Amino acid sequence: MSEILVKERDIVIPGEALAEGLDYLPGDNTYRENNQIYSKVLGLVNISGRVLKITPLAGPYVLKVGDKIIAKVIDITMSGWRVDTNTAYSAMLNVKDASMRFIKKEEDLSKILAIGDHVVVKIINVTSQNLIDVTMKEPGLHKISGGRIVKINSQKVPRVIGKQGSMISLIKTKTACEITVGQNGLVWITGTPEGEFLAEKAIKLVEEKSHLEGLTDKIEKFLGGN
Amino acid sequence: MVYRKRFDGRTDEELRPMEVKANVIPNAAGSASFKIGKTWAIAAVYGPRELYPRFLQDPKKGLLRCHYNMLPFSGSGERMRPGTSRRGQEIAMVMTKSLEPVVDLSAFPNAVVDVFVELPQTDAGTRCAAISAASIALAEAGIPMKDMVSAVAVGKVDNRIVADLDYMEEHVDEFNPESKGQPVSDIPIAVIHNTKELTLLQMDGEISKDDLLSALRLGQKAIEQIYQLQKKALKERFVKE
Numbered sequence: 001m002s003e004i005l006v007k008e009r010d011i012v013i014p015g016e017a018l019a020e021g022l023d024y025l026p027g028d029n030t031y032r033e034n035n036q037i038y039s040k041v042l043g044l045v046n047i048s049g050r051v052l053k054i055t056p057l058a059g060p061y062v063l064k065v066g067d068k069i070i071a072k073v074i075d076i077t078m079s080g081w082r083v084d085t086n087t088a089y090s091a092m093l094n095v096k097d098a099s100m101r102f103i104k105k106e107e108d109l110s111k112i113l114a115i116g117d118h119v120v121v122k123i124i125n126v127t128s129q130n131l132i133d134v135t136m137k138e139p140g141l142h143k144i145s146g147g148r149i150v151k152i153n154s155q156k157v158p159r160v161i162g163k164q165g166s167m168i169s170l171i172k173t174k175t176a177c178e179i180t181v182g183q184n185g186l187v188w189i190t191g192t193p194e195g196e197f198l199a200e201k202a203i204k205l206v207e208e209k210s211h212l213e214g215l216t217d218k219i220e221k222f223l224g225g226n
Numbered sequence: 227m228v229y230r231k232r233f234d235g236r237t238d239e240e241l242r243p244m245e246v247k248a249n250v251i252p253n254a255a256g257s258a259s260f261k262i263g264k265t266w267a268i269a270a271v272y273g274p275r276e277l278y279p280r281f282l283q284d285p286k287k288g289l290l291r292c293h294y295n296m297l298p299f300s301g302s303g304e305r306m307r308p309g310t311s312r313r314g315q316e317i318a319m320v321m322t323k324s325l326e327p328v329v330d331l332s333a334f335p336n337a338v339v340d341v342f343v344e345l346p347q348t349d350a351g352t353r354c355a356a357i358s359a360a361s362i363a364l365a366e367a368g369i370p371m372k373d374m375v376s377a378v379a380v381g382k383v384d385n386r387i388v389a390d391l392d393y394m395e396e397h398v399d400e401f402n403p404e405s406k407g408q409p410v411s412d413i414p415i416a417v418i419h420n421t422k423e424l425t426l427l428q429m430d431g432e433i434s435k436d437d438l439l440s441a442l443r444l445g446q447k448a449i450e451q452i453y454q455l456q457k458k459a460l461k462e463r464f465v466k467e
Contacts, residue, residue: 013460014328014365015373015420029370038420040330040370042460057464058256059368060274062333088274088288088337129285129335155368211464 008047011057011211012039018052027053044211057211061087061154061184063126068141070149070182071134073117076109083119083134086151086184091132093121098136118144118188120180147178147190150200152207154185159210160203167206167216174223175199198223229384233394239448241378241390246358246459248366256367258459260359263392264349269359270342271367274331277338288331292321292341294356300348317353324357324377324416324425330370339369350393350412351379357416357426362456375425376452377416380445382433384408387441389448396430413438415445419453422446 002021006012018030019037026032029041030052039045043054063085071083071091080094095103098112113119120141121134136142152160160181161168172179177191177199189199202219209215236242242263251257254270261267277283294317298308321343331339341363343356354377361375381388383395385408396412411433416426424442433441 011461011464013374013457014371015418016457017420031372033420038373040372041368042365043368056368058366059370060255060334088276088334090276 004047004052006045008045010045011043012045012054013042014039018045023050025051027051029054029056056155058153059155061085063087063089063123063130063132064183065123065126067123067183069121069123069134069184070144070180070186070188071119071121071184073113073115073119076113076115081109081113083121085132086154086182086186089130089132091121091123091134093119093134093136097124097134100137113143118149118186120144120182120188144180144188147188148196148200150187150189150203152185152187152203154183156207156210157181157183157185159215160187160206162216167219170216170220171199171202171223174220175202229386229398232383232386232388234392236388238386238388239444241448241451242392244452244455246362246455247462248362248459249463254363254367256363256365256369258359258362258366260355260362262351262355262390264347265351265355266345266347267352267355267359268344268346269356269363271339271360271363271369272342273339273367274334274337274369275340277336282338283336285335286332288334288337288339290322290326290329290331290339290341292318292325292343292360294318294321294343294345294353296345296348296352300345317356320353320426320428321357321360325360325364325375327423327425328361328372328375328418329364330372333370339364339367348393350391350396351414353426354378354414354416358452358456362459365460373418373420374453374456375416375418376449376456377414377426378445378449378452379412379414380441380448381410381412381431382437382441383410387437387444389444411437411441413441413445415442415449417446417449 002023004019016039026037041056043056046053073081074084075082083091085091121136124135125133175195175198177195180188189196245261247259250259251270256271258269294314298305341360357377381391409431411431413429
C-alpha cells in the first residue's frame with residue numbers, strides 16, 4: 001500500500017513524511033527510512049511521476065560545473081588568481097583560463113585582474129573536496145567595471161531570472177539596466193543611478209516574495225510608473 | 227511540604243506559554259526566537275563558511291559549532307559577568323551533540339556552520355529553549371537535516387512529576403526549608419521527532435528509576451507541542467497572501 005501524504009507545492013520542514021510505501025522514489029533533498037520518504041530541507045514539494053523532490057526555499061549555493069557565477073579576486077598566485085565565490089570555498093582562476101590572448105610568463109598579473117576586482121566566470125571543475133576551477137575564456141565572461149553588486153539568496157536565482165528569462169528581461173527593459181545574475185546569488189546591475197536603484201529594489205522584492213505565484217505581474221506593477 | 231498545586235497553576239504536563247518565531251535576524255542565513263514563559267532564546271545561524279583555525283577543519287564533513295550565551299542582565303537582573311563561562315561552554319557542547327545526529331554536513335567538507343544562541347531573559351530551561359530555537363534556525367538556513375530536534379525539561383518536584391520546570395520549581399528545596407529530604411530533580415531532554423530518540427539527557431538532583439521512566443514518558447508527550455510550534459513558525463513565513 002503506497003500513499004502520498006503531501007500535495008504539489010506544499011511547504012514541508014525537515015523530517016516531515018512525504019509518502020508511505022515503496023511505490024514512490026526519494027528524489028533530491030529527500031531520504032527513505034522504514035518504508036517512508038521524508039524531507040531533508042525546508043522547501044516546496046515537487047511530484048514528478050513517482051519521484052518526490054523538494055525545491056529548497058533557502059540554503060547555501062552548491063557549486064555545479066557549468067554554472068556562471070560572479071566572483072571577487074582575493075589573491076594573486078604564481079599561476080593565476082584566487083577568487084571568492086560567496087560560498088565556503090574559494091576558486092582558482094588559472095592564467096591559461098583567464099584571457100583569449102597569450103599572457104607572458106613575466107607579466108604582472110595584477111595589471112590584468114587586481115585584488116578586489118569582480119569577475120563573471122564559469123565553473124569548469126569541482127572536486128569532491130570542493131576545490132574549484134573557473135574560466136573566463138568564453139563569450140559573456142569578463143571583468144566587471146562600474147555598476148553595483150547585489151547579494152541575494154542563491155536559491156532565489158531561478159525566480160529572479162524567471163521562465164525563459166521573463167523576469168530579468170522585464171526588469172532590464174523597465175529600468176534600462178544591464179543585469180547579470182550569477183548562480184551563486186551575486187547580481188551585477190549597471191545603468192543610470194536611478195535605474196540601478198530601481199532594479200535593485202525590484203530584485204530584492206522578487207527575493208522576498210519568491211514563493212508566491214503570479215510574481216511577474218506584481219513586479220510589472222511595481223515598476224509600472226516608468 | 228506537599229506540592230499540591232504548581233506555583234503558576236499549571237497541570238503536570240502543561241508547558242509555560244510559548245511564542246515561537248522564525249526569521250528574526252535578517253542578516254543571518256537562518257534565525258529563530260523561542261520564548262517559553264519568561265525564558266527567551268534567540269538563535270542565529272551563519273554559514274556554511276570557511277573554517278579557521280585550520281586544524282579544526284575536517285576534510286570528510288562540515289563542522290557544527292554552537293555558541294551559548296546568557297546576557298549580563300538575564301536571570302534575576304543581577305549583573306552577571308558577560309562572555310563565555312565554563313557553564314556556557316558545556317551547554318554549547320551538549321547543544322552541538324544534541325543537534326549533530328540530525329544535521330547532515332557531508333556536502334560541506336572543511337567548512338563550518340555556526341549557531342549562536344543569546345538569552346536576553348532566563349527563568350530555567352535555557353538549554354532546552356536554546357536547542358529548540360537552534361533547530362528552527364538551522365532548518366530556516368536551509369541546512370540539510372534528517373529531522374527536527376525539540377527539547378524540554380522534566381523533573382520531580384517534591385512528590386510530583388512535572389514538565390517544563392521554572393526557576394522557582396527548580397529551587398523549591400532552597401526556598402522552602404521544610405521540603406528538605408525531597409530533592410528536586412531537573413532533567414532536560416532533547417528528542418528527534420520521528421524516531422523519538424533522545425539526543426540530550428542530563429540531570430540535576432536525584433530520582434528513582436521508575437520516576438525517571440515516567441518523567442521521560444511525560445517529556446515525550448509534552449515535546450509534541452514544541453514540535454508543532456516549531457513547524458508552524460517555519461511555515462508561517464510562506465503562507466499565501
